[in-house]
Amino acid sequence: MTEAEEALWGIDKLNVPRSEIPAVTHVDYSARIQTVHAETNPRYHALIRAFAERAGCPVLVNTSFNVRGEPIVHTPEDAFRCFMGTGIEVLVVGDCFLRKEDQDPSLALDYRGAFALD
Numbered sequence: 001m002t003e004a005e006e007a008l009w010g011i012d013k014l015n016v017p018r019s020e021i022p023a024v025t026h027v028d029y030s031a032r033i034q035t036v037h038a039e040t041n042p043r044y045h046a047l048i049r050a051f052a053e054r055a056g057c058p059v060l061v062n063t064s065f066n067v068r069g070e071p072i073v074h075t076p077e078d079a080f081r082c083f084m085g086t087g088i089e090v091l092v093v094g095d096c097f098l099r100k101e102d103q104d105p106s107l108a109l110d111y112r113g114a115f116a117l118d
Contacts, residue, residue: 023061034062067111085109 005016019025024033038045052058065073066082073079076093083091083098084107091098 021057021059024059067114069114081109085111 001016001018005013008016013027018027018029019031024031026032036045036048048058048060051060065079067085070082071078073082076096079091079093080098082088083100084103089100091100
């Protein structure tokens with residue numbers, strides 16, 4: 001970081017790009033990565049490989065799936081509701097692949113203003 005970036009605090013410091021994959025790079029430049037092997041998880045490994053071929057980056061971010069203030073997604077119904085209330089463009093659950101643009105817009109949720117921002 002530059003001296004000016006080092007002087008930042010809170011969210012401003014978090015918004016400074018720290019790597020080519022900032023979503024997984026902590027403020028101290030560390031990361032908590034997990035590897036996936038074709039031998040132990042062939043389906044997930046194939047997904048990561050296909051993503052890398054299209055996006056040029058062999059990394060998928062695995063994070064808690066929920067909207068702040070709501071419980072973590074537990075069922076496919078929870079996943080769909082969260083999907084429809086966020087900016088997520090695609091939802092994959094098992095063999096089911098959903099594009100936001102193909103969903104009924106009347107099912108969209110609006111979480112803006114529902115929870116206090118940091």
